[in-house]
Amino acid sequence: MNSSTGLNNDKIESKDIFKHLKSNYILKKLFKNLSKMKLLDIIKYNKNMKHRLNISIKNYKEYSEIYSSIEIEIRIVNNEYGKFININTDNEKYYHIYFNDNKEEIKRNYLNENENVEKIKIIIDYQIKSFEGLFEDCKYIEYINFKKFSRNNINNMKFIFYRCISLKELNLYNFNTNNVNNMSGMFYECSSLKELNLFNFNTNNVTDMRFMFSKCSSLNVLNLSKFNTNNVKDMGWMFHRCSSLNVLNLSNFNTHNVTDMSFMFCECSSLKELNLSNFNTINVIYMEYMFSECYGLKELKISNFNTNNVINMRFMFSKCSDQFKVKIRAQYKNITGKAFYNFF
Numbered sequence: 001m002n003s004s005t006g007l008n009n010d011k012i013e014s015k016d017i018f019k020h021l022k023s024n025y026i027l028k029k030l031f032k033n034l035s036k037m038k039l040l041d042i043i044k045y046n047k048n049m050k051h052r053l054n055i056s057i058k059n060y061k062e063y064s065e066i067y068s069s070i071e072i073e074i075r076i077v078n079n080e081y082g083k084f085i086n087i088n089t090d091n092e093k094y095y096h097i098y099f100n101d102n103k104e105e106i107k108r109n110y111l112n113e114n115e116n117v118e119k120i121k122i123i124i125d126y127q128i129k130s131f132e133g134l135f136e137d138c139k140y141i142e143y144i145n146f147k148k149f150s151r152n153n154i155n156n157m158k159f160i161f162y163r164c165i166s167l168k169e170l171n172l173y174n175f176n177t178n179n180v181n182n183m184s185g186m187f188y189e190c191s192s193l194k195e196l197n198l199f200n201f202n203t204n205n206v207t208d209m210r211f212m213f214s215k216c217s218s219l220n221v222l223n224l225s226k227f228n229t230n231n232v233k234d235m236g237w238m239f240h241r242c243s244s245l246n247v248l249n250l251s252n253f254n255t256h257n258v259t260d261m262s263f264m265f266c267e268c269s270s271l272k273e274l275n276l277s278n279f280n281t282i283n284v285i286y287m288e289y290m291f292s293e294c295y296g297l298k299e300l301k302i303s304n305f306n307t308n309n310v311i312n313m314r315f316m317f318s319k320c321s322d323q324f325k326v327k328i329r330a331q332y333k334n335i336t337g338k339a340f341y342n343f344f
Contacts, residue, residue, distance in 0.1 A: 069150045070124040075143035077166050081111035082140045085122055086133050096123045111140075130156040132182075137163050142192075145171040152178050158208075159185040168192050177202050184208040184234070189215040194244075197223045204228045210260070214240040220270075222248065229253050236260040236286065241267040246296075248274060255279045262286040262312070266293060273299035282306045288314040297324055 074084060086109060087095050097106050098121040111117060135141060136159050144167065157180050161167065167190050177183075183203070187196065188211050196219060209229070213219065214237045222245060229235075235255070239245065240263050248271060255261075261281070265271065266289045274297065281287075287310050291297065297320055307313065317328055 069126055069148065070128075070146070071148040072122040072124070073145045073147055074120050074122070074141050075118060076111070076120070077140045077142045079116055079118065080140040081113045081115060082138070083110050084120060084135075084138050084141060085109045086136050086138070087124070087128065095125060095128070097121070098123075126151060126153065129153050131160045132156045132158045133162060134160045135162070135164050136160075139163065139165050142166045143169045143171075146174050149174045149176045152176060155179050156182045157186055158182045159188065161187050161190055163189045165189060165191050168194070170196065172198065173200065175200060177206075179205055181205045182208045183212055185211040185214070187213050187216055190219075191215060191217045194218050195221040197221070199223050199226050201226060202228070203232075205231060207231050208234050209238050210234040211237045211240070213238060213242055216245075217241055217243050220244045220246065225249065225252060227252060229255065229258075231257060233257050234260045235264055237263040237266070239265050239268055243267055243269045246270040246272060250276065251278055253278065255281065255284075257283060259283050260286045261290055263289045263292070265291050268297075269293060269295045272296050275301045277301040277304055279305065282309065284310055286310070286312050287316055288312045289318065290316050291320060292317065293319045295319070295321060297321070298327075300324075300328070 076084060085095070085097065097109070099106065099115070099117050131154055135144065141164055144161075144164075154176065157177065161170070162185055170190075170193065180203075183206050187193065193216055196213075196216075206229070209232050213222070219242050222242075229252075232255070235258050239248065242248075245268055248268075258281070261284050265274065268291075271294055279302070281304075284307070287307065290313075291300070292315055294317075317325060320328075
């Protein structure tokens with residue numbers, strides 16, 4: 001082993017190896033993290049091969065790829081060129097991107113016009129904690145597959161797929177959301193997505209779901225059956241303009257902490273019925289345009305709504321059918337609020 005690795009060609013006593021190894025500028029950070037996590041077991045020195053070191057790491061199989069514990073594969077539309085990833089960091093070592101043709105690692109996040117690439121492999125380092133805007137405005141991506149996601153440190157997924165307008169298939173089976181607190185705008189204007197099955201999402205720590213599915217105009221299957229919304233405070237615009245959604249089951253939603261439901265179902269024009277009898281609205285302040293332009297809505301169960309603290313209910317049912325408005329007036333006479341005068 002030469003001097004560039006922190007060891008020279010002179011014989012080094014076994015007891016001094018760890019000291020020399022830790023002084024190496026490349027390995028120093030790795031050993032610091034391994035030691036902190038109590039993964040470093042022992043460093044062995046073989047005197048018959050004085051330039052060779054064997055490092056034993058506990059739970060090696062689990063942690064052997066600690067620097068590449070997230071792996072993403074994407075497919076782009078018709079070999080178009082453009083932005084395909086957006087990690088907000090000035091340090092390039094945090095992510096690695098490989099083209100599928102020659103596996104060459106690149107240090108940029110745009111394709112060029114003359115490149116003929118169908119698949120791109122992305123490996124993201126453990127130090128990244130925020131996925132905010134990761135694929136924002138990546139309008140040429142039609143497929144994203146999170147092949148490996150073995151980390152818990154990601155806490156922000158705001159706008160992660162924002163305006164991925166060509167995205168048709170999204171494999172989130174291995175997605176890890178255990179410590180995420182912000183999912184606002186997560187799928188905003190993914191207008192080509194027809195199906196989203198989020199049964200594996202852990203939303204225990206999420207406080208913000210504002211705009212989460214807004215403008216997903218092709219979405220007709222949405223599974224939120226495992227969502228825990230106990231800590232969510234903002235659901236404004238959450239399903240806004242999900243115009244192809246004709247069934248929406250939110251029976252598991254706990255809305256006790258929600259303060260904003262404005263525009264929540266606005267322009268969900270294909271919904272025929274919606275059961276929100278489980279909604280707790282005691283802390284809601286804003287409900288303006290909540291069901292506005294739900295043209296197809298015929299049945300709505302909101303008899304348990306408490307609107308005592310609502311200060312804005314303007315146009316809550318504006319542009320709904322006249323027949324539906326008559327039914328609302330008759331069945332929900334007890335719904336009151338400071339802005340009730342603009343209810344319809």
